Amino acid sequence: MQINLKINGVVHSVSVEPRVTLLDALRERIGLTGTKKGCDRGECGACTVHLDGKRVLSCTTLAVMADGREITTIEGLAHGDALHPLQEAFIEHDAFQCGFCTSGQIMSGVGCIREGHTHSDAEVAEFMSGNLCRCAAYPQIRAAILSAAKNGGV
Amino acid sequence: MNSFSYQRAATVDDALAAGADAGSAYIAGGTEMLNWLKEGIVSPARLTDIDRLPDLRRVQLTSEGLYIGALARMSEVAVNPDVQQNYPVVSQALLKSASAQLRNMASMGGNLMQRTRCPYFRAETELPCNKRRPGSGCSALDGEDRALAIFGGSEACIATHPSDVAVALAALDAVVLLQSREGNRRVPLVDFHLLPGATPERETVLRPSELVVGIHIPTTPLARRSLYLKLRERASYEFALVSTAVALDANDGRIQEVKIALGGVAPKPWRLAAAERALRGLDLEDLSALRGAVDQGFADARPGKQNGFKIELAARLVVRGLQQAGAMA
Numbered sequence: 001m002q003i004n005l006k007i008n009g010v011v012h013s014v015s016v017e018p019r020v021t022l023l024d025a026l027r028e029r030i031g032l033t034g035t036k037k038g039c040d041r042g043e044c045g046a047c048t049v050h051l052d053g054k055r056v057l058s059c060t061t062l063a064v065m066a067d068g069r070e071i072t073t074i075e076g077l078a079h080g081d082a083l084h085p086l087q088e089a090f091i092e093h094d095a096f097q098c099g100f101c102t103s104g105q106i107m108s109g110v111g112c113i114r115e116g117h118t119h120s121d122a123e124v125a126e127f128m129s130g131n132l133c134r135c136a137a138y139p140q141i142r143a144a145i146l147s148a149a150k151n152g153g154v
Numbered sequence: 155m156n157s158f159s160y161q162r163a164a165t166v167d168d169a170l171a172a173g174a175d176a177g178s179a180y181i182a183g184g185t186e187m188l189n190w191l192k193e194g195i196v197s198p199a200r201l202t203d204i205d206r207l208p209d210l211r212r213v214q215l216t217s218e219g220l221y222i223g224a225l226a227r228m229s230e231v232a233v234n235p236d237v238q239q240n241y242p243v244v245s246q247a248l249l250k251s252a253s254a255q256l257r258n259m260a261s262m263g264g265n266l267m268q269r270t271r272c273p274y275f276r277a278e279t280e281l282p283c284n285k286r287r288p289g290s291g292c293s294a295l296d297g298e299d300r301a302l303a304i305f306g307g308s309e310a311c312i313a314t315h316p317s318d319v320a321v322a323l324a325a326l327d328a329v330v331l332l333q334s335r336e337g338n339r340r341v342p343l344v345d346f347h348l349l350p351g352a353t354p355e356r357e358t359v360l361r362p363s364e365l366v367v368g369i370h371i372p373t374t375p376l377a378r379r380s381l382y383l384k385l386r387e388r389a390s391y392e393f394a395l396v397s398t399a400v401a402l403d404a405n406d407g408r409i410q411e412v413k414i415a416l417g418g419v420a421p422k423p424w425r426l427a428a429a430e431r432a433l434r435g436l437d438l439e440d441l442s443a444l445r446g447a448v449d450q451g452f453a454d455a456r457p458g459k460q461n462g463f464k465i466e467l468a469a470r471l472v473v474r475g476l477q478q479a480g481a482m483a
Contacts, residue, residue, distance in 0.1 A: 001160065018160035018201065021188070041189055045255060054229075054258040060188040061259070064160050065181070065203055108255065115254070129390035130253020 003067040007032065008076025016063045023047045025063035026073060034074040034103050038132075045131035048104040048111075049073050055111030057130075074103035077110070085153045086110055089144040097135035105131045109145045110154055118149035156197040163204050166367065170335050172202040174363040180204050182225060182261040185252075186268045193278060195269075195286060205261075210367055215240065219372040224263030224331075224365075228319070229254070231262060241371060243380035243399050247322035250384045253391050263366035266320055266330065266346065269357065270313035270421075271393050272302060284310045284354045292354075299458035301395065304465060305420035311354030312458060315347055315422050316393050322382055323369060324423035325399035325415040331368040334361060340370070347422035354421075376401035376413060379482045383475050384417070385467060394418035396468040400475035402482075407438050412476065414451070416468055426451030426472065438480035441473065448472045 005012050005022075007030065014029050023040070026032045026049070035058055038046030042060040049058045050072040077084035086109050089095070096102040108131045112118060117127035124142045133141065148154055163169035172178055177199035181187045184205075190196045204210075210225040215236040222231055231237055232248035251257065251265075269275065274283045274293035282291035294302055294312050302312045320343065328343040347358055360366065371377070380401035386392040397417035403410040412433050414426040429451030436443050448469050455465050 017157060019155045019157055019191070041192065042185055042256060045253065048255055055255050056259045057185070057255050060185050060256075062160070062181070062184060062188070065184060065205060067162075111254065111258075117254075126390050127254050130255045 001064055001067075003064055005030070005063070005066055005071055006069070007071045008073060014063075018062060018064050020063045021059055022049070022061040022063045022066050022071070023058035026058060026071075032073050032075050036100055036103055038101065038104070043132075044101070044104075045108055046101050046104040048107040048131065050107060050111065055108050072107075074107055077106065084110070085151060086113070086144065086148040089148040089151075090141075093140045093144040093147065094137075095140040095144040096133075096137055101131060101133045105133065105141055109141070109148070112145060113149045113154040118146055121146065155191045156194070158191075158198050159200045161200070161202055163202050163207060166207055166210075166333060166365065169202055169204045169207060169365060170333065170363060172200070173365065174335065175200060176362075178202060180365065182264045183227070183259040185256050185260045186264060189276075190269070193276065194280070195275075204365070210263075213237065217373065219370055222262050222369040222371070224367050224369070225261045227258060228252070228260045228262065228265060229257040231319075232257065239378075241322075241326065241377050241380065243322040243325060243377070243382045243401060244319060244371070246382040247318040247384075247397075247399065250382065250397075251318040262319070262369060265317055266343075266366060266369075267358070267360075268315075268317055271316045272313040273298070275313060284350075285313060285357075288353070288355045295458075298460065300460035301393075301418075302458065302461055303420050304455045304457040304461055305416075305424050306349045306422065307420075307456065307458075308350045308352065308354070310352055311350035311421070313350070313354070313421055314418055315420070316418075317423070318382065318384065318394065318397060318417060320347075321397055321415045321417035321423045322380075322399040323371065324425055325380065325401050325413045326371050326374065326377055327413070329370045329372070330366060331370060332360065332364050333367045334364040338367075343369075344423065344425055349421055357421075374401070376403045376411060379403065379479050381475060381479055381482070383471055383478070385471060396464050396471055398468065398471050398475050400472065400479045402476065402479040404438060404480055407480070409433050409436050409438060409476075412479075414472055414475070416472075419455075419464055419468060428453065429472070433476070438476065441477075444473050444476055445469065448476075
């Protein structure tokens with residue numbers, strides 16, 4: 001099927017089988033490999049992207065379902081060389097070790113901040129529970145999100 | 155994943171026409187369907203995407219109650235001010251479900267259609283399971299049954315239903331709104347899911363080509379004093395070991411009427427009807443009387459080898475729920 005995906009502001013016209021997930025379309029067809037494939041079962045959050053502004057899992061979305069919709073991936077957060085405030089905060093707070101979950105954590109964290117679920121460390125933990133970190137950088141991830149939320153601009 | 159054809163329905167009529175073909179399945183949010191497709195639990199020839207159907211995403215409060223369109227997202231319903239204010243148990247159950255990303259994707263209708271998390275049913279390498287392959291046997295009966303049903307199971311299946319919000323809806327006497335080419339019908343939520351009996355592969359009363367189009371929660375004086383408690387083995391992002399929805403009408407500290415449903419203990423949301431009757435008129439501060447009445451709801455519990463603890467756990471949770479509901483303004 002021929003579909004149009006508007007990714008990070010650019011329309012990509014691609015031909016995919018209906019069974020191709022949005023995650024595989026991003027990584028294998030379009031070459032945006034910042035979005036990671038962890039469990040591929042909707043359990044780990046590594047593949048989190050924004051679909052029409054909402055954080056969702058690209059591994060449990062078919063690419064054909066996203067036809068005509070707006071997608072933001074980790075590659076779309078920075079403005080040129082200027083990192084997104086949450087990317088800056090992740091560096092400042094040392095919020096990753098191996099980095100595999102990081103793009104999903106940041107995309108989910110931006111959603112968490114925009115939804116307003118950053119009143120406390122516990123609230124951030126609850127609303128970030130869909131993103132697993134095998135290195136257990138959770139305290140630093142929560143600190144980065146709380147600090148970016150406080151500083152604004154997300 | 156096997157291949158399939160895909161089409162997007164523009165209207166409910168389109169969807170119903172497409173769904174009438176054998177080998178056809180619907181997809182909405184996709185959070186369940188994608189996993190079923192990947193594990194080979196289902197392999198439809200045609201997938202009909204109903205996600206963009208107009209008018210099925212509304213949440214509306216009327217004098218008769220609350221209407222929730224089948225395509226409303228769990229996250230939207232959870233933070234809807236009318237839901238939070240008038241039906242707190244629904245909002246709480248939703249916010250204790252899944253993760254933020256999944257709640258942004260998953261539809262309310264799809265939530266009711268989700269299937270058991272029994273590990274034998276979901277096994278990546280297929281194991282005997284009468285839901286997955288009718289007649290193949292039940293691996294859980296002789297295997298790990300710690301997370302499985304204490305009510306309503308059969309010789310063929312002891313799986314539990316995983317939904318949280320269905321438990322809240324069951325306590326509020328919600329109705330599932332169904333549409334087919336033959337017309338519309340309304341099914342009480344407590345009758346929507348089937349007990350396994352000898353045919354555990356049949357999980358709901360939904361007929362082929364029939365579509366869940368909405369949920370109606372009637373206006374009830376109990377709904378404002380309602381809550382959802384969930385016990386699980388992680389603090390968040392986990393299915394219930396046991397959960398309870400409690401909706402209470404009390405006067406001067408005495409129970410006028412109460413509705414109680416349990417999750418994580420049965421193949422469907424489980425109403426504790428005997429306990430509800432026994433609790434009427436009791437003093438909310440008389441803990442031993444409350445516990446005695448609640449225990450009447452467990453007379454027909456049939457635990458397996460490892461899950462007997464759920465009886466004590468659930469009974470204590472219900473008592474806690476009654477106390478907390480009683481303390482609500």
